[in-house]
Amino acid sequence: MALGVVSAQAADDTDGTITVTASNGTASHTLAAYKIAAYNSGMYQAASGGTLDKTTFNYIVDSKDGDAIESALLSAGISENASGTLTKAQEGLKKLSGDDSSGNPNTYGYQAGTNTRNSSERKFADALAEKISNTDTATEWTPSYSAPVPAVTGTNTFSATLPEDLYLILDSYAGSANSTQSVPMIVGTTFANTAITDAGNVGTVTLKHTTAPITKEVVTDENGTAPNNDPSYNTTDTVYSKLTTKIPNYDGYASDPTLNNKNAIRQLSIVDTFEAGKFTDQKVVSVYDTTKNQKLTLNSDFTTKAESTTSSATDLNKLTIDFERLVNKAQANTTKNLGQAWDGWESGDTITVIVSGKLFTAATTTTKGSTAGTGADTQGNNNTVQLTYSNNPSDTSKVNTVQGPIVNVYTHEFTIHKVDAAGSNLQGATFQVSTGSTQLKFTKDTDGAYVVDNDSSTATTDLVSGSDGLIKVKGLKASKDGVTYTVKETKVPDTYLQAVAPTYKVTLKDQFDNDGTNPARSGAATEAGDDWLTDLSYTYDTTQDVYKLVTASTSGTSAPTGDTATVKNVASITQLPKTGAAGIAMFTIIGVAVIAVAALFAVRARKASQRA
Template sequence: MKMKKFAALAAATVMSVSALAAASAFGVFATTDAGTNNIVIKDSDTNRVYKAYQIFDQTTAINTISWGNGINGDALLSNLKTSGLNTYMSQFDSAESAADVVKIISDADHWTKEDTAKFAKAAAGCILNDNAVTATEANGEYTINVPNAGYYLVVDATENNGVDKANSALILNVSGTTDVTPKRTKPTLTKQIKHNEYNTWGDVGDNAIGDDVEFKITTTIPSDVSAYDKYTYTVRDQLSEGFTFNDNLTYKYYDADGQEITSVTVDPNKTVGDDSSTTDYKESFFVTFDIKELVKNYPTVAKIETYYSAKLNENAKVAVTAHDSVNNNPNTAYLTYSNNPQDTTGKEKGETPKVTVYDWTFSLVGKKVDEKDEPLAGAKFQLQDRNGAALKLVDISDGENKNVFRLAIGNEAGAIDTIITDATGEFTIKGIDDKTTYKLVETEAPAQYNRADSYEFEFSTSYYPANKLLSIKMLDGTASGTSGSTVKVINQKGGSLPTTGGIGTQIFYGVGGAIVLGAGVLLIVKKRAKND
């Protein structure tokens, strides 16, 4: 074969692989000038490993092509005849030499970009690692100085296990010094929590204990996974002990323009597994997607949104004062994904950074005192919603923490609706939402004291960043509210008339009768004195 014939082969392969773009795990390169045999890869990503293998040699004779020193030619011939290429590839059955193979793959009228990808994979299984030429890195470029002109297979041999990177698929580019740009394709993941008061998605939320908290995980699909025999990725979600997973998952598929393709609710017992890879979280789950199959069913799919909810439970951490970066309830998600087109199993080695969102809940601290700021026992309180309905509470006091309650979850056994203060006059109610109106109502005052007015309030909070409570105050009708989460309820002694029929009324009548009787006696005495 003459040089121009070899150049035609290169040009034909350029067309097919260029159209293929990132779909192939390998780029097949031809060099025709023995004096300038560099292959230069433009890549700013550091510490990558690129290797070149000579598949066909064009230096031994100008009119012949032989197997290069980077390939086991006999093995490649066998591989091409059994590797499952398309029906046109049956012509490989009669191929006996490198020249025969070149004749087939240079037939631009029949050879396709898909054939190029398959040929590259077939060749990759027959390379001779001892004869690889490894690139050197400098100034955002990787230079492979190949010793001889010829046809080369360039492999991205970087080890990307457990990191958010994928191996490259390279585009064919033919020239004396071949400049190529790697094409790497990998997915992304973001996670959000719904802020229930504003109905918006973000990285922070706040709820009452017992609320169902909504989460959304968004994952993108690589633009082209045709280079992979199998491509899977797994959404891995980790819930802290303050959440109980509700076993409800909905998936929404979107195209590149953001248009919803379909929405599917799937039985979690068949699609969700416990993630045993972590011990840091009480509950965790994973969902695995077969991306090749998904793209087959929905060719335009570009993004998946995974929705679920979890209940804020009795183990939730509760904030009291700012600044606080400890008493929050994190929820973390990340993605593991196929990242090496050379791995025919589609094993997941890539891993996105973990994304964490935070949910907050709060405490109300009550202090019952008299007008001298002394604590009062025997006062009865209810925490009511804005409509006056008493909220159910559970006593969670222990040996060190007395008079501590939290909001009940559903129809929880042992729940109460009234708190009675002890000699300390203090009590705490945990698990309160912000931007929600509550009323602290004294339903009965201690003996000889008047009931205090109801205290209506809502918490107002701010965060920066999402895992740090920057401020908390109680909006209670005053101009700027009250800083913190503590309310002091003051009782005054006396000051109101006793009710009719009570013991106080009988005393009142008795004293009045004595006064009248005394006046009568005094009048009689005065009359007698006058007569005398």
């Protein structure tokens, strides 16, 4: 119905104010006030101490509103007789209470986590709200007066100056913010009688809506106990992420344990999406209600679905974890192999999900850092999360979809440039790369680069230079303390000296800054749930390269400093750098020859002694 003055009584000439506090913000909410009854302005008095003298106070119900109010009072279990000049509706309004059946205050007026109304005020408010939205003209209520309650710019409040009345406040929620539609509220304006200096909370009410957070962070292992502030990986390593949310406040929301009535089925689900084509083996590792330390069970408390965001039949990069069964306390369904849902949860409990995926050999690799930002880093491989939950207590099929944070993980690369003594590209040289005692295995990608691959049965340890002399090595981990790789030439091309094949080490060291917009961890921005690669350095150790064949370029003799090392082969010792290396090489070659000759003579001597 349109908002505005429909009719007014003389008693409405004196104004009061209503202030509604919205703890989760005013965005997407539109409030309207519908008059229930006027105050007996000019007649009620202040008691000693500045409080309201209740013996002098009465409500005045417009004749147009009387039937609807009496009917709603009956729904609340209040049936009063007319008394003197007061109608049944006016007498009944004085009996409304926000307390539950035990006399305890109840913020929402429902049994916790249900739509069971346990205060007369809640029953009355809901019944009256239903009459406004009723499509049956015989029972529909058109209030005698209504007006908007606008949001106050720059605050989390709504406020309006209105005739001094008791009002029903209804929320129309657009569903574009992380919030829910409020349940109906009853509030009276402040008193115009300035002698009442202690009116308590009259004129104020808190919007009865809720919100649900969704966070994500990269963690070190499947238990999720420690954040990974250095999210650098080898390709085919497993990446673990922790997703967290809270069970929304379901006070006032219907539920259906049979899951048959779509308008009464509460919705709560998390969708985790890995960047397409960059991860494999995506799976849900574990799900807990960490508040209750309760492990949740697949196909009893939640279900999962894996699908692709592309046309790929194998890259199932989108994981949905659906808690519909949990929040509706669903019954077992033996036909569908679904168990009874756990019913020990409460609104506000933290739900923690650990998901994993292997960093694919097609992952983005990088040789440098960038300025810390937020969202998807083009130099990394990202993973994002969304939360969907019911946002309307009168229709649980209506939902919010809330975008959570994006996190990034990284892997790196370096290049070997193989040349001859003149600096020309050299094809056919073979290298191996190791870290510590681990020999790395590789497969080739579509561009001919070698990518770390610990899963393929056809992976090789041998890296061979192409016609351009290049060997690009990808999928390498770095760390803040540095990861050192030993690069060894194991076979030189034909016609080149095998005895002077070089070995060198390169250490990859990274640095990360926190993304302060990611709320996954509590505390300051330095404890955010996403970390951006801001620096990547390459440090070379060429002490094993006694022949000075590992350099920064084809023409120089200085050691490399960037992501590419130039590695030379020579056809003769005369092509070695003029640093004494030729002499060293000569002695090495002579030494090898002497050892070979000595071995030959030893074999011959052994055979001669055997014949004797």
